[in-house]
Amino acid sequence: MSMYVDMILGGVFHAAVVFLVAAGLQLVFGVQKIVNLACGSFYALGAYFGITAVAGAAAMGLPSVVVLPVLLAAGLAIGLIGLPVERLLRTVYRRDESHQLLLTFGLLLVFQDVMRFLWGPTPLTLDNAYLAYGTAEFAGVRVPTYNLLVIAASIAIAAGLGLFLQRTRTGRIIRATAENREMSEGLGVNSNRVFAAVFTVGCMLGTVGGALVVPASAASLEMSVELVVEAFAVVVIGGLGSMRGAMAGALIVGLIRAVAIMVLPEAEILSIYVVVIAVLILRPAGLFGKAMA
Amino acid sequence: MxxxxxxxxxxxxxxxxxxxxxxxxxxxxxxxxxxxxxxxxxxxxxxxxxxxxxxxxxxxxxxxxxxxxxxxxxxxxxxxxxxxxxxxxxxxxxxxxxxxxxxxxxxxxxxxxxxxxxxxxxxxxxxxxxxxxxxxxxxxxxxxxxxxxxxxxDNECEAVMSSLLSVKYFGNKIKRVAGINPDYSYGRNNWEAFRQILTRAGVQYEVVAEQWPKVGTMDLTSHIAALKAAKPDFIFSSMLFADLPVFMKQGSAAGLFEGVNLALPAAGWQLNQLKKSFMPENIVFGHNTLYFALPDxxxxxxxxxxxxxxxxxxxxxxxxxxxxxxxxxxxxxxxxxxxxxxxxxxxxxxxxxxxxxxxxxxxxxxxxxxxxxxxQVFYQGLSTNDNAYDFPTLRTVNAYTADQLQKPPGMDFWEWLKTAKLPV
Missing domain, CATH: 3.40.50.2300 (Response regulator)
Structure with a gap:
């Protein structure tokens, strides 16, 4: 029994992080119809900035238990970089999709060099922050408490985002703009503002994801490219533009990976992409996506 | 830039x-x-x-x-x-x-x-x-x-030495072996060399888990869950990049290393990142050709x-x-x-x-x-956290020369491993 609990928790932890990046990708595509390849950069940026913020907090003498709030705040703060990036993206909103892809991919490479310049080329870690909250017993299994906190934070962010989009006036405006930009503009919506806000929130989801994962792993220049590939697997499975799809896709990817590692470790990557291919063949719009004409 | x-x-x-x-x-x-x-x-x-x-x-x-x-x-x-x-x-x-x-x-x-x-x-x-x-x-x-x-x-020198020291220090205590090694020829060959040396030394063991994360995998929680489920008493890992500290940190937090001995033939590459807070002691710890705190x-x-x-x-x-x-x-x-x-x-x-x-x-x-x-000369030994640094040093230092650890010119490595006069 404990074996399965361990396996599921490992899969859900992975899913919790991938979900945040994929959710950012989905949000931006859902509203702005841009496939943002730079989302992986925001994830890496969050990780690096998280390390800087925790180091700063430690230098100020703050106790190690503030690691999580510091990382959340750092992720949100560096996520504001979405504002200037969105201004840049405005130049290609009405251009061919290939221009948008090339620009966001270019941004990914630019960010990689910016991070190399600011934080150096070698992977950075937060040595002891991961153990700041100790360990917990969960269904008879010893789990790092930090993993449970990250899962909880990810669920809370997903729920908050859902409530924001469904229950608030701004959320309704965003959904209306996503549905029909011209119509919403005709009704007085400033779509530029909506796009700026949506892109920044999407960016923050990525940066918060990166900041949250860094105590358990490391910040490296490669993480941006690695995660963007996995985030796209999530998006394909869940359906492009769907937040529910992001959640379901992340869980599927995380759990399939965990099962494969337990049962047939060589199939860790293969298992995910078999599902991706199956979805593309059998349900091209993804589990929760809308079929496009 | x-x-x-x-x-x-x-x-x-x-x-x-x-x-x-x-x-x-x-x-x-x-x-x-x-x-x-x-x-x-x-x-x-x-x-x-x-x-x-x-x-x-x-x-x-x-x-x-x-x-x-x-x-x-x-x-x-x-x-x-x-x-x-x-x-x-x-x-x-x-x-x-x-x-x-x-x-x-x-x-x-x-x-x-x-x-x-x-x-x-x-x-x-x-x-x-x-x-x-x-x-x-x-x-x-x-x-x-x-x-x-x-x-x-040769790439296998450190694995051969770690395997020999595993036999020397843990010998017949090794019963249930798990490996987590990088998924390319270095990791595969090191793991195979380790197994062959245990067999040649007459250690009665069974392999209970093999994990092959690709280099640079930074979320190893599922790999660690799989290792825990296998209940090993000895783990051999030739991970050597930034993923090694991540493995040790995540493994320690998950309780993977309790009652388990380890051999990390290439740990020295990540020495500064392997903090005492998540490093158990008595690991067969490889420093390859430079041990910075060599007593003599x-x-x-x-x-x-x-x-x-x-x-x-x-x-x-x-x-x-x-x-x-x-x-x-x-x-x-x-x-x-x-x-x-x-x-x-x-x-x-x-x-x-x-x-x-x-x-x-x-x-x-x-x-x-x-x-x-x-x-060149290779240095490995059992680790200790009893030192002035924030990472482990060696409690015992073993030094072998490469001619004791690598195949002679022109010889097949696996054949050499079967017949070589090994220092342990």
């Missing part, structure tokens, strides 16, 4: 050397023209920390040599390029040789890259002395008759370690030794050839002279065999 990618850092102060003391050969052959050494080393990515340590060491070595008269009276000048993918590194190698006109290229850590660059060195007839790269296709030597390419010790270290090692730790606030690892060894071997070969000829030697004379030289490197004495594969 361009500066990091393709920068040419002409670093070492040839200036001032003219005022320095003349070397042994200076009266006969001193020239003002520097000896140009091209350095190809990773500066980013998973191997960034490793390359950085080697670069620091080769700069230290060149500085020291220049203060002492350079190489046969000529100052040393380093020209840096980055080791990245095989294709790009080959281009940079050609640039160093054809445009920068360096006298020798040194560096290379990844065997995947070395395998690509080595044939080009032969084709260009350019001297290449590798730090950590080999021309092994798996465990088989792919270039047994290389003329211009000097290679590091040479004055050379002591001077280097002191300078390095003071300047970088970190302990140096074996890549420093490999970088130093490559430059020292070139210097020794060149000076021997110069002494024999009474002039600045030709490339062929240097190449012929290098394998005959015994070199005092940072980690101890070393040499190149006639087939141009290095033989």
């Amino acid at each position: 361009n500066l990091n990618r393709r920068s040419v850092l002409r670093g070492i102060g040839a200036a001032g050397l003219s005022a320095s003391m003349p070397g042994v050969f200076a009266p006969a052959i001193a020239q003002s023209k520097p000896v140009r050494i091209g350095i190809l080393a990773p500066r980013s990515g998973a191997m960034g920390t490793v390359g950085e340590c080697g670069i620091r060491a080769v700069q230290w070595a060149a500085d020291r040599m220049n203060k002492d008269g350079g190489i046969a009276g000529r100052p040393v000048e380093l020209v840096f390029e980055e080791e990245t993918s095989p294709k790009d590194t080959i281009e940079r190698f050609r640039r160093l040789v054809l445009q920068e006109k360096v006298d020798c290229v040194q560096g290379l850590i990844s065997t995947g890259v070395s395998m690509g660059v080595a044939p080009v060195a032969e084709e260009e007839q350019a001297l290449l002395i590798m730090w950590d790269g080999t021309t092994q296709d798996g465990v088989k030597e792919a270039m047994p008759d290389a003329r211009y390419v000097f290679r590091s010790t 270290a040479s004055p050379l090692q002591k001077a280097f370690v002191e300078d390095y730790m003071e300047r970088y606030q970190q302990a140096p690892h074996w890549e420093a030794d490999r970088a130093y060894f490559a430059l020292a071997a070139y210097k020794a070969g060149t000076e021997a050839a110069a002494k024999a000829t009474g002039r600045w030697p030709k490339l062929d004379e240097i190449i012929d002279a290098i394998p005959r030289q015994e070199v005092q490197s940072l980690g101890g004495p070393g040499r190149f065999r006639a087939d141009k594969i290095a033989e």
